[in-house]
Amino acid sequence: MNTKWETVIGLEIHAQLRTRSKIFSGAATRYGAQPNTQACAVDLGLPGVLPVLNAEAVLMAAKFGLATHSTVAPRSVFARKNYFYPDLPKGYQISQYELPIVHDGYLDIELDESTTKRIGITRAHLEEDAGKSLHEDFHGLTGIDLNRAGTPLLEIVSEPDMRSAREAVAYMKKIHALVRYLDICDGNMQEGSFRCDANVSVRPQDAEEFGTRTEIKNLNSFRFVEQAINYEVERQIALIEGGGKVVQETRLFDPDRHETRPMRTKEEANDYRYFPDPDLLPVEIGQAFLDDVAATLPELPEARKQRFMGDYGLSAYDAGILTASREQADYFEATVDASGGQGKLSANWVMGELSGALNKAGVDIIDSPVSAAELGGLLLRIEDGTISGKIAKQVFQDMFNGEGSADAIIEKKGLKQISDSSAIEGIVKEVLENNPKQLEQYRNGQTKLLGYFVGQVMQATQGKANPKQVNELLRKILDA
Amino acid sequence: MALDTSEVENIAHLARLGIDPADIVEYARNLSDILAFVEQLNAVDTTGVEPLAHPLEATQRLRADEVTETVEREDFQQCAPQTEAGLYLVPKVIE
Numbered sequence: 001m002n003t004k005w006e007t008v009i010g011l012e013i014h015a016q017l018r019t020r021s022k023i024f025s026g027a028a029t030r031y032g033a034q035p036n037t038q039a040c041a042v043d044l045g046l047p048g049v050l051p052v053l054n055a056e057a058v059l060m061a062a063k064f065g066l067a068t069h070s071t072v073a074p075r076s077v078f079a080r081k082n083y084f085y086p087d088l089p090k091g092y093q094i095s096q097y098e099l100p101i102v103h104d105g106y107l108d109i110e111l112d113e114s115t116t117k118r119i120g121i122t123r124a125h126l127e128e129d130a131g132k133s134l135h136e137d138f139h140g141l142t143g144i145d146l147n148r149a150g151t152p153l154l155e156i157v158s159e160p161d162m163r164s165a166r167e168a169v170a171y172m173k174k175i176h177a178l179v180r181y182l183d184i185c186d187g188n189m190q191e192g193s194f195r196c197d198a199n200v201s202v203r204p205q206d207a208e209e210f211g212t213r214t215e216i217k218n219l220n221s222f223r224f225v226e227q228a229i230n231y232e233v234e235r236q237i238a239l240i241e242g243g244g245k246v247v248q249e250t251r252l253f254d255p256d257r258h259e260t261r262p263m264r265t266k267e268e269a270n271d272y273r274y275f276p277d278p279d280l281l282p283v284e285i286g287q288a289f290l291d292d293v294a295a296t297l298p299e300l301p302e303a304r305k306q307r308f309m310g311d312y313g314l315s316a317y318d319a320g321i322l323t324a325s326r327e328q329a330d331y332f333e334a335t336v337d338a339s340g341g342q343g344k345l346s347a348n349w350v351m352g353e354l355s356g357a358l359n360k361a362g363v364d365i366i367d368s369p370v371s372a373a374e375l376g377g378l379l380l381r382i383e384d385g386t387i388s389g390k391i392a393k394q395v396f397q398d399m400f401n402g403e404g405s406a407d408a409i410i411e412k413k414g415l416k417q418i419s420d421s422s423a424i425e426g427i428v429k430e431v432l433e434n435n436p437k438q439l440e441q442y443r444n445g446q447t448k449l450l451g452y453f454v455g456q457v458m459q460a461t462q463g464k465a466n467p468k469q470v471n472e473l474l475r476k477i478l479d480a
Numbered sequence: 481m482a483l484d485t486s487e488v489e490n491i492a493h494l495a496r497l498g499i500d501p502a503d504i505v506e507y508a509r510n511l512s513d514i515l516a517f518v519e520q521l522n523a524v525d526t527t528g529v530e531p532l533a534h535p536l537e538a539t540q541r542l543r544a545d546e547v548t549e550t551v552e553r554e555d556f557q558q559c560a561p562q563t564e565a566g567l568y569l570v571p572k573v574i575e
Contacts, residue, residue: 019545020545020546020547021545021546021547021548021549025549026543026546026547026548026549027547027549028547028549034566035565035566035567036553036556036557036566036567036568037551037553037566038549038551039553039556040549040552041552041556044556046556052541052542052543053540053541053542053543054542054543054545055542055543055544055545056544056545057545058542077533082494084496085573086568086570086573099533133573134567135572135573135574138564138567138569140572141562141569141570141571141572142569142570142571142572142573142574143564143565143567143568143569144567144568144569144570145566145567146568271494273494276533276534278534280534280540281533281534281536281538281539281540281541282533282534282539282540283539283540284539284540
């Protein structure tokens with residue numbers, strides 16, 4: 001990375017709001033329905049229809065505003081953004097322009113274990129999504145599915161506060177987690193419920209003015225955001241250092257080639273001719289409404305993180321990972337409950353074995369084959385000494401493969417830890433007798449051989465001896 | 481404020497209107513006249529006046545988030561020039 005240049009990034013995130021019906025009509029918003037079965041007269045822009053605003057969309061926008069320390073505007077106005085495209089039947093998109101519903105907020109992102117950075121949120125406005133164009137297989141024509149037309153979107157516009165692709169991804173992840181916590185967006189990036197455009201420019205390290213920016217459209221994964229920005233930064237620097245100039249334009253990221261390309265330029269620069277939509281009246285939001293919304297806000301990621309640190313003694317880093325998604329945080333807390341309150345042990349298992357197994361299987365935590373209650377049950381058996389941590393990992397794999405509860409597997413496979421001192425003592429003596437050389441070395445001062453003896457005993461018992469007890473017994477006999 | 485012919489062409493293009501080149505000069509004069517008429521408003525002192533978003537000084541009523549529409553695809557598609565597999569077909573929009 002060239003150090004002479006500073007990268008400047010701002011993101012526009014589109015979050016589809018999880019309403020049942022559309023923003024301006026009573027058509028359903030369910031994903032994956034048969035084409036055009038969820039596109040009513042309003043969504044089609046037929047003559048004589050009137051859009052009526054969905055109360056839930058307003059509520060969700062207000063929640064987002066409160067959760068990002070933003071101003072929720074007492075008065076906001078819908079405007080028409082005019083352009084022609086077949087998946088936009090009215091010839092304009094209803095959006096908000098001069099008076100958005102949410103503005104001037106911020107979110108703090110973690111850069112590493114001890115540094116946070118504040119990212120400004122310029123505005124978040126309500127608008128309707130467009131339909132979908134299908135370009136293949138229609139004998140040279142384009143197929144239009146308007147099911148998505150009119151789905152409510154919250155477009156969240158950041159300040160140009162990010163200085164690297166990593167910061168941009170951290171910010172996007174934070175917004176993603178937040179809308180999931182607030183339950184206002186399902187966050188499904190494959191289905192396009194959460195996507196973003198990145199504005200990227202570079203400037204000499206000490207410059208005051210921003211460089212000319214390009215906009216990379218429609219990035220629908222965190223990985224693509226990172227790759228696209230990194231590519232674009234390198235491209236712009238190479239261009240400028242080669243004596244060229246960055247052209248302000250819209251580009252698309254090609255994930256197969258890991259590069260950005262200019263979109264086929266439209267014949268003229270965008271000229272949307274915004275004006276207030278005469279079909280819709282100004283939206284007014286009163287303090288009483290906001291107080292009600294504030295009272296229903298769930299515990300937000302930052303507060304939950306602090307509570308995990310305080311209640312369970314977790315590090316900021318661990319608490320940050322566990323609260324990165326609401327599902328994972330819920331799973332963790334349910335595990336703690338089921339394990340009789342073992343916070344640290346639960347954290348280690350959720351972030352370690354569980355998360356590893358889920359990743360390997362490509363399964364989301366909400367679909368985990370091992371429930372939080374079941375994992376808690378396993379941790380109880382570690383805590384009460386029935387099995388060692390090592391055996392527990394084996395039991396966990398069996399649980400993950402659907403072989404039953406921890407107790408059932410321990411019983412069936414005879415994995416119960418040997419805690420009977422006389423039985424262990426017998427094995428300890430046997431091990432010492434079989435290793436006279438090491439025993440002599442130990443007696444001559446090489447006390448670190450204790451570990452060797454512990455290992456031998458564990459091996460002789462197939463890991464079932466209680467390691468703590470083995471240690472104690474060995475010390476007792478050796479140091480007698 | 482007077483519009484020249486290239487501005488008229490641009491406005492027609494943005495609105496996807498096909499206009500007869502022979503009429504452009506007249507359109508330019510008519511549109512300029514309309515603008516001049518409206519420009520009289522600039523003489524009014526609007527200091528301290530809130531911009532009006534809508535002539536009705538009312539606020540937006542909201543509807544409950546309920547699915548109230550039924551599937552009427554068949555009816556709607558009867559007035560479409562061409563449909564297939566439930567999709568509306570239009571001239572190809574990317575090359």
